[in-house]
Amino acid sequence: MMLDIVTSIIEFSSKGNTDIIDVTEKVADKVEESGFSEGNVTVFGVGSTTGISTIEYEPGLVKHDIAEFWQKIAPYGVNYSHNQTWGDDNGASHIRSTTQGSSLTVPFKNGEMILGTWQQIIFVDFDTRPRSRRVVVQVIGKK
Amino acid sequence: MMLDIVTSIIEFSSKGNTDIIDVTEKVADKVEESGFSEGNVTVFGVGSTTGISTIEYEPGLVKHDIAEFWQKIAPYGVNYSHNQTWGDDNGASHIRSTTQGSSLTVPFKNGEMILGTWQQIIFVDFDTRPRSRRVVVQVIGKK
């Protein structure tokens, strides 16, 4: 009945430009592999142009609405001060990442995350180019 | 002095339309019931149109300012791609939920959450209709 902790990294490619990737199954696999029945899992996006959150993973939101929302309030293609510092073009990526956040903690019981029926865990790549990405999946719990 | 974990669900009705509900006392009750003196409590909103955060719970913010802010940047009543997928009308609810996030972790010591004097824990229902809601309250700590 002692608590323990298991830390893993999942890796994948993303297309950038507010590419939204469903990582729910990969996170669920780590919860299952831990063998814990009760606890929580922290999902953490490595990098300052990443976002972690939940969403109903359907194409309207994932391919259109979220991108249009961010383009309205923190548009790509604008000459941010960040861009002048580095000769980068991804000031908007950083603003979006800092605002949304890169960390999420989901409780589980009986070995299953307590999510809504249409609530998936997502990684968002706000950067302006394709990248190889790492996400930390850390499970704390007891058998 | 061993850490342990206690997972509960709190349930209540909400009115939707960015209804903001103060859950501080319910969360504090779960911390107290755990009997732990030091640890943290994760508050997780079940469902993809929910939000969890903190606020100074006073009517100006809770009844007006937050709703007007979101209506400006992610308005209800717009024909989002999400709405076309499902015949729903709640694309804005999903955008707001994904942006704000549905998970919060609050540390406690001496059995009391370390919150500011005017800092309350809130559940936000971004959906466009009244709903019955579930929030996970999970306490990790030691006696």
Add this chain to the structure above:
Amino acid sequence: MMLDIVTSIIEFSSKGNTDIIDVTEKVADKVEESGFSEGNVTVFGVGSTTGISTIEYEPGLVKHDIAEFWQKIAPYGVNYSHNQTWGDDNGASHIRSTTQGSSLTVPFKNGEMILGTWQQIIFVDFDTRPRSRRVVVQVIGKK
């Protein structure tokens, strides 16, 4: 190999007006002092006009872009309902804090937080005046 928990408060002055303070080193010190090799650290901003997140801590973003972003979507200097309740002038501070969130959990392994190369942990003071601030740094882990 038993998990344990260590809770600390860090204190500092901030200038308000979306002042962004890099707390990465202070958080790393608490992880190191804990003596734990594997676990996570929760960083929690005390107060309802605070924000916690990650960013690439460079002057363009920190001194200009983030402030301009928030000024566009939740401007200071507007007569919010909150201001009418209290005679305050910081309605925007509360909206920004609730939207961004005041809590972050960062996993660590081999005694080191798993952050991106240019990903720093920040405290943001959204209030409209200089303040003395407290941030909770809570480490859970095992040796």
